[in-house]
Amino acid sequence: VPEKRYLFTPGPTPVPPEVLAILAEPIIHHRGPDFRRTYGRCLERLKAVCRAEQPVLLFTSSGTGAFESAVANLTAPGDRALVVSAGYFGERWASMASAFGADLVHVRYAWGETPDPDDLRTALADAGGAKAVYLTHSETSTGVVADVQALAAAARDAGALVVVDAVSSLGAIPLETDAWGIDVTVSGSQKALMTPPGLAFCSVSSGALAAARAGGATRYVLDWERTRAGQELLDAPFTPAVSLVRALDVALGLLLDEGLEAAFERHVRLGRACREGVKAMGLELFSPDEDRSAVVTAIRAPDGVDVAELLLTLRDRFGVQLIGGQGELKGKIFRIGHIGWFDVFDIATALAALELALAEAGAEIERGIAVTAALETYSSGARV
Amino acid sequence: VPEKRYLFTPGPTPVPPEVLAILAEPIIHHRGPDFRRTYGRCLERLKAVCRAEQPVLLFTSSGTGAFESAVANLTAPGDRALVVSAGYFGERWASMASAFGADLVHVRYAWGETPDPDDLRTALADAGGAKAVYLTHSETSTGVVADVQALAAAARDAGALVVVDAVSSLGAIPLETDAWGIDVTVSGSQKALMTPPGLAFCSVSSGALAAARAGGATRYVLDWERTRAGQELLDAPFTPAVSLVRALDVALGLLLDEGLEAAFERHVRLGRACREGVKAMGLELFSPDEDRSAVVTAIRAPDGVDVAELLLTLRDRFGVQLIGGQGELKGKIFRIGHIGWFDVFDIATALAALELALAEAGAEIERGIAVTAALETYSSGARV
Numbered sequence: 001v002p003e004k005r006y007l008f009t010p011g012p013t014p015v016p017p018e019v020l021a022i023l024a025e026p027i028i029h030h031r032g033p034d035f036r037r038t039y040g041r042c043l044e045r046l047k048a049v050c051r052a053e054q055p056v057l058l059f060t061s062s063g064t065g066a067f068e069s070a071v072a073n074l075t076a077p078g079d080r081a082l083v084v085s086a087g088y089f090g091e092r093w094a095s096m097a098s099a100f101g102a103d104l105v106h107v108r109y110a111w112g113e114t115p116d117p118d119d120l121r122t123a124l125a126d127a128g129g130a131k132a133v134y135l136t137h138s139e140t141s142t143g144v145v146a147d148v149q150a151l152a153a154a155a156r157d158a159g160a161l162v163v164v165d166a167v168s169s170l171g172a173i174p175l176e177t178d179a180w181g182i183d184v185t186v187s188g189s190q191k192a193l194m195t196p197p198g199l200a201f202c203s204v205s206s207g208a209l210a211a212a213r214a215g216g217a218t219r220y221v222l223d224w225e226r227t228r229a230g231q232e233l234l235d236a237p238f239t240p241a242v243s244l245v246r247a248l249d250v251a252l253g254l255l256l257d258e259g260l261e262a263a264f265e266r267h268v269r270l271g272r273a274c275r276e277g278v279k280a281m282g283l284e285l286f287s288p289d290e291d292r293s294a295v296v297t298a299i300r301a302p303d304g305v306d307v308a309e310l311l312l313t314l315r316d317r318f319g320v321q322l323i324g325g326q327g328e329l330k331g332k333i334f335r336i337g338h339i340g341w342f343d344v345f346d347i348a349t350a351l352a353a354l355e356l357a358l359a360e361a362g363a364e365i366e367r368g369i370a371v372t373a374a375l376e377t378y379s380s381g382a383r384v
Numbered sequence: 385v386p387e388k389r390y391l392f393t394p395g396p397t398p399v400p401p402e403v404l405a406i407l408a409e410p411i412i413h414h415r416g417p418d419f420r421r422t423y424g425r426c427l428e429r430l431k432a433v434c435r436a437e438q439p440v441l442l443f444t445s446s447g448t449g450a451f452e453s454a455v456a457n458l459t460a461p462g463d464r465a466l467v468v469s470a471g472y473f474g475e476r477w478a479s480m481a482s483a484f485g486a487d488l489v490h491v492r493y494a495w496g497e498t499p500d501p502d503d504l505r506t507a508l509a510d511a512g513g514a515k516a517v518y519l520t521h522s523e524t525s526t527g528v529v530a531d532v533q534a535l536a537a538a539a540r541d542a543g544a545l546v547v548v549d550a551v552s553s554l555g556a557i558p559l560e561t562d563a564w565g566i567d568v569t570v571s572g573s574q575k576a577l578m579t580p581p582g583l584a585f586c587s588v589s590s591g592a593l594a595a596a597r598a599g600g601a602t603r604y605v606l607d608w609e610r611t612r613a614g615q616e617l618l619d620a621p622f623t624p625a626v627s628l629v630r631a632l633d634v635a636l637g638l639l640l641d642e643g644l645e646a647a648f649e650r651h652v653r654l655g656r657a658c659r660e661g662v663k664a665m666g667l668e669l670f671s672p673d674e675d676r677s678a679v680v681t682a683i684r685a686p687d688g689v690d691v692a693e694l695l696l697t698l699r700d701r702f703g704v705q706l707i708g709g710q711g712e713l714k715g716k717i718f719r720i721g722h723i724g725w726f727d728v729f730d731i732a733t734a735l736a737a738l739e740l741a742l743a744e745a746g747a748e749i750e751r752g753i754a755v756t757a758a759l760e761t762y763s764s765g766a767r768v
Binding site for chain 1: 395398604
């Protein structure tokens, strides 16, 4: 039989057939009326997903490009930037801010910890404020979801602009750009938004736009004001990835048709199902066992199991792609992503394959116990 | 009947069905073995198309991103940059270099002129050299193709790094990165390479890489050294647009199967056919009537014809997308692109639609004369 493949990483994620289908349509010109209609609708849908009234600026870029746009537009050399980190992506904010010459204040937690808003308040008070505070909503490297609402409040109270990495959280768990006072919500196409990688974006408040106009580093394609002005006329300043924009528009339509609240509830139940299955198998969670951690489930490597080998068995024998740990967590954990186009049968497949692969590696696991726990947990999930 | 649409712009260009088809395949992970194989092959094919031994760095970006990578990696404030311009894209090199703080020497021609290597030699001598010289191979705004080989020689003789905009020329007309001593060949996916927009790249010589390591502006996703190091391990530093990379790999395979020399000859004949058809209709060329100008044919607006209206008629009545002039040429010219996935029947379609639209606008044109001239010219095309 032809091999079936299952992509269970927290990005890129599986893309629904309706979205794939539009990628195969002939290319249209980016200044023609049909593309402009799609472009305008896509930008409005991005605002709806970000829950932002202010524009969402769309770039043809890896997700990291939208991160860089925030740092480049908001950092002139010597500007104070405060970064809260507790994993790989938080630390990347810090290295990027340093690269752009920021006066960096780094509130750094061990990987896997959950940031505390009081620590941020103290750090801001000690530093005498900051121009911008950089936060991570879902730390994809650890599975921890931070209380961004409380962290953003602490930053705003100190008069700082609030920038949030929402790459793996947007569309999966609640994020309220305007209501939580977030100036810049950064995200990308290839996570919970069910679109291939290649588009990145950030919502920008009027305060963030004004700060960008007043200074920052040299930048051209990632310049916010140029992008904003082009988007206002539905006239992208540079040829956008027209196929991907059309795909994102379709995917956002699917998400908004489901409804953001329904999607959030589905992700909570997927996260619960995954964690209960993992625990039923006798494995130990690395990510918190809490509803908020609904993006990626991180699991400690069982004693005597080589994570790299386990992942290769899963991939090459069963067609199931999970992912290991990054940086200092390499070899110590592995991760199951469950954002975007996922249902409970995907969780069951991931757990079933994991059970088989661990059994091959010599582990004693009662056959079917993880899948059973996952399905039961999912179907008993009350409204959250 | 369903509307048929014809895209005759010099970017984005039509994409062959084999390339569109792979875009609709399920997403694969960018660190898995199948993507790495595709990625490695695509990078090798890019080198073959650039005719460069040194690496070609691939970015997920609009084409402009690869331009910016050249300026950002090669420009520290005060570094002297010499730009040769004779149209919209040449002038963009100048504005980008200025934005990055270069000490700009601008050899500026009127739009539509052809740069003269002697002028470049004189300007470099007068300026006492430059760190880098920025050239435009095919000036898409005017249809002029410059003698980049001679211009590059003049720049190298003065000890400057040579950077060439080959966005609309690469794969359509001869360009020899190594043999002509070009340090940086900049191009994108959406022109003669028959792939949707969203990928941009530049070949970089060891000299250019060394200069980039030694300085330049602050940059992160467009950093050459980071990209080079990642590519060497087939481990992209940021999640690439996996779908577009797979598409580019297929498209480059088609181009190399045809053979670069065969593709160049086809483009010469397409350009000739287009120009002979245009002239047979009694229209006046703006772009040079020479074989080298095989990328885009620019045509002066006939007296009494409103270009914007003509283009709307072509697009909305006949489904044929041509494009007008940019900047100061807006309203004065219109352009037919013929790069990439084009054959003589595309030229015939463009000319036939143009004939119909001009007849509707009141012009007296002998029915069929342009198409006849184009077909005859193409089929009589001897080996060039």
